[in-house]
Amino acid sequence: MSLKKPSETEEEYFARINAEKQRKLAHDKGKSMVTEEREQLKRLHFMHCPKCGMELQAVSFRGIQIDKCYYCNGTWLDEGELEHLAGKEPGFLQSIIGVFKGD
Ligand SMILES: [Zn+2]
Incomplete structure:
Protein backbone atom coordinates (compact mmCIF):
# COMPACT_ATOMS: atom_id res chain seq x y z
CA MET A 1 0.00 0.00 0.00
CA MET A 47 -10.77 -45.05 -1.34
CA HIS A 48 -12.26 -45.68 -4.76
CA CYS A 49 -10.39 -47.63 -7.43
CA PRO A 50 -8.63 -45.25 -9.90
CA LYS A 51 -9.31 -47.74 -12.71
CA CYS A 52 -12.93 -48.84 -12.27
CA GLY A 53 -14.30 -46.58 -9.52
CA MET A 54 -15.45 -49.33 -7.17
CA GLU A 55 -14.71 -49.07 -3.44
CA LEU A 56 -11.23 -50.13 -2.30
CA GLN A 57 -10.69 -52.39 0.69
CA ALA A 58 -7.68 -51.83 2.97
CA VAL A 59 -5.69 -55.02 3.52
CA SER A 60 -2.75 -55.20 5.95
CA PHE A 61 0.25 -57.02 4.53
CA ARG A 62 3.81 -57.13 5.93
CA GLY A 63 3.26 -54.00 7.97
CA ILE A 64 1.78 -51.90 5.21
CA GLN A 65 -1.79 -51.21 4.18
CA ILE A 66 -2.57 -52.23 0.62
CA ASP A 67 -5.69 -50.80 -1.03
CA LYS A 68 -7.33 -53.62 -2.96
CA CYS A 69 -10.11 -53.47 -5.55
CA TYR A 70 -11.93 -56.79 -5.53
CA TYR A 71 -13.89 -55.82 -8.63
CA CYS A 72 -11.09 -55.30 -11.22
CA ASN A 73 -8.45 -56.93 -8.98
CA GLY A 74 -6.24 -53.79 -8.95
CA THR A 75 -3.81 -53.31 -6.06
CA TRP A 76 -2.81 -49.80 -4.93
CA LEU A 77 -0.12 -48.43 -2.68
CA ASP A 78 0.17 -45.10 -0.87
CA GLU A 79 3.26 -42.90 -0.94
CA GLY A 80 6.24 -44.65 0.65
CA GLU A 81 4.65 -48.12 0.69
CA LEU A 82 6.36 -49.34 -2.49
CA GLU A 83 9.70 -48.27 -1.00
CA HIS A 84 8.81 -50.16 2.20
CA LEU A 85 7.95 -53.34 0.26
CA ALA A 86 11.04 -53.03 -1.95
CA GLY A 87 13.38 -52.88 1.02
CA LYS A 88 17.04 -52.03 0.49
CA GLU A 89 17.97 -54.90 -1.81
CA PRO A 90 18.55 -53.97 -5.46
CA GLY A 91 15.90 -55.55 -7.66
CA PHE A 92 12.85 -54.96 -9.79
CA LEU A 93 10.97 -52.78 -7.25
CA GLN A 94 14.09 -50.73 -6.55
CA SER A 95 14.38 -50.13 -10.33
CA ILE A 96 10.78 -48.85 -10.45
CA ILE A 97 11.43 -46.56 -7.49
CA GLY A 98 14.55 -45.23 -9.21
CA VAL A 99 12.55 -44.37 -12.34
CA PHE A 100 9.82 -42.42 -10.51
CA LYS A 101 11.85 -40.87 -7.71
CA GLY A 102 11.42 -37.09 -7.56
CA ASP A 103 14.12 -34.47 -6.79
ZN1 LIG B 1 -11.11 -51.49 -9.69
Whole structure:
Protein backbone atom coordinates (compact mmCIF):
# COMPACT_ATOMS: atom_id res chain seq x y z
CA MET A 1 0.00 0.00 0.00
CA SER A 2 1.44 3.37 -1.02
CA LEU A 3 1.42 6.42 1.21
CA LYS A 4 -1.38 8.97 0.90
CA LYS A 5 -0.56 11.56 -1.76
CA PRO A 6 -1.16 15.25 -0.89
CA SER A 7 -3.61 15.67 -3.81
CA GLU A 8 -5.72 12.72 -2.73
CA THR A 9 -9.00 13.61 -1.02
CA GLU A 10 -10.18 11.78 2.08
CA GLU A 11 -12.97 10.21 0.01
CA GLU A 12 -10.49 8.90 -2.56
CA TYR A 13 -8.26 7.60 0.20
CA PHE A 14 -11.05 5.56 1.80
CA ALA A 15 -12.31 4.37 -1.61
CA ARG A 16 -8.81 3.12 -2.43
CA ILE A 17 -8.45 1.43 0.99
CA ASN A 18 -11.83 -0.24 0.46
CA ALA A 19 -10.89 -1.36 -3.06
CA GLU A 20 -7.66 -2.90 -1.76
CA LYS A 21 -9.65 -4.68 0.96
CA GLN A 22 -12.20 -5.98 -1.59
CA ARG A 23 -9.41 -7.11 -3.93
CA LYS A 24 -7.78 -9.06 -1.08
CA LEU A 25 -11.15 -10.63 -0.13
CA ALA A 26 -11.77 -11.66 -3.76
CA HIS A 27 -8.31 -13.21 -4.05
CA ASP A 28 -8.69 -15.07 -0.75
CA LYS A 29 -12.08 -16.38 -1.90
CA GLY A 30 -10.53 -17.54 -5.17
CA LYS A 31 -7.82 -19.42 -3.29
CA SER A 32 -10.33 -21.06 -0.93
CA MET A 33 -12.45 -22.13 -3.92
CA VAL A 34 -9.49 -24.06 -5.31
CA THR A 35 -9.08 -25.71 -1.90
CA GLU A 36 -12.83 -26.44 -1.79
CA GLU A 37 -12.63 -28.04 -5.26
CA ARG A 38 -9.75 -30.22 -4.06
CA GLU A 39 -11.73 -31.24 -0.98
CA GLN A 40 -14.70 -32.06 -3.18
CA LEU A 41 -12.54 -34.30 -5.40
CA LYS A 42 -11.19 -36.08 -2.35
CA ARG A 43 -14.70 -36.65 -0.96
CA LEU A 44 -15.74 -38.05 -4.32
CA HIS A 45 -12.75 -40.32 -4.98
CA PHE A 46 -11.24 -41.28 -1.62
CA MET A 47 -10.77 -45.05 -1.34
CA HIS A 48 -12.26 -45.68 -4.76
CA CYS A 49 -10.39 -47.63 -7.43
CA PRO A 50 -8.63 -45.25 -9.90
CA LYS A 51 -9.31 -47.74 -12.71
CA CYS A 52 -12.93 -48.84 -12.27
CA GLY A 53 -14.30 -46.58 -9.52
CA MET A 54 -15.45 -49.33 -7.17
CA GLU A 55 -14.71 -49.07 -3.44
CA LEU A 56 -11.23 -50.13 -2.30
CA GLN A 57 -10.69 -52.39 0.69
CA ALA A 58 -7.68 -51.83 2.97
CA VAL A 59 -5.69 -55.02 3.52
CA SER A 60 -2.75 -55.20 5.95
CA PHE A 61 0.25 -57.02 4.53
CA ARG A 62 3.81 -57.13 5.93
CA GLY A 63 3.26 -54.00 7.97
CA ILE A 64 1.78 -51.90 5.21
CA GLN A 65 -1.79 -51.21 4.18
CA ILE A 66 -2.57 -52.23 0.62
CA ASP A 67 -5.69 -50.80 -1.03
CA LYS A 68 -7.33 -53.62 -2.96
CA CYS A 69 -10.11 -53.47 -5.55
CA TYR A 70 -11.93 -56.79 -5.53
CA TYR A 71 -13.89 -55.82 -8.63
CA CYS A 72 -11.09 -55.30 -11.22
CA ASN A 73 -8.45 -56.93 -8.98
CA GLY A 74 -6.24 -53.79 -8.95
CA THR A 75 -3.81 -53.31 -6.06
CA TRP A 76 -2.81 -49.80 -4.93
CA LEU A 77 -0.12 -48.43 -2.68
CA ASP A 78 0.17 -45.10 -0.87
CA GLU A 79 3.26 -42.90 -0.94
CA GLY A 80 6.24 -44.65 0.65
CA GLU A 81 4.65 -48.12 0.69
CA LEU A 82 6.36 -49.34 -2.49
CA GLU A 83 9.70 -48.27 -1.00
CA HIS A 84 8.81 -50.16 2.20
CA LEU A 85 7.95 -53.34 0.26
CA ALA A 86 11.04 -53.03 -1.95
CA GLY A 87 13.38 -52.88 1.02
CA LYS A 88 17.04 -52.03 0.49
CA GLU A 89 17.97 -54.90 -1.81
CA PRO A 90 18.55 -53.97 -5.46
CA GLY A 91 15.90 -55.55 -7.66
CA PHE A 92 12.85 -54.96 -9.79
CA LEU A 93 10.97 -52.78 -7.25
CA GLN A 94 14.09 -50.73 -6.55
CA SER A 95 14.38 -50.13 -10.33
CA ILE A 96 10.78 -48.85 -10.45
CA ILE A 97 11.43 -46.56 -7.49
CA GLY A 98 14.55 -45.23 -9.21
CA VAL A 99 12.55 -44.37 -12.34
CA PHE A 100 9.82 -42.42 -10.51
CA LYS A 101 11.85 -40.87 -7.71
CA GLY A 102 11.42 -37.09 -7.56
CA ASP A 103 14.12 -34.47 -6.79
ZN1 LIG B 1 -11.11 -51.49 -9.69
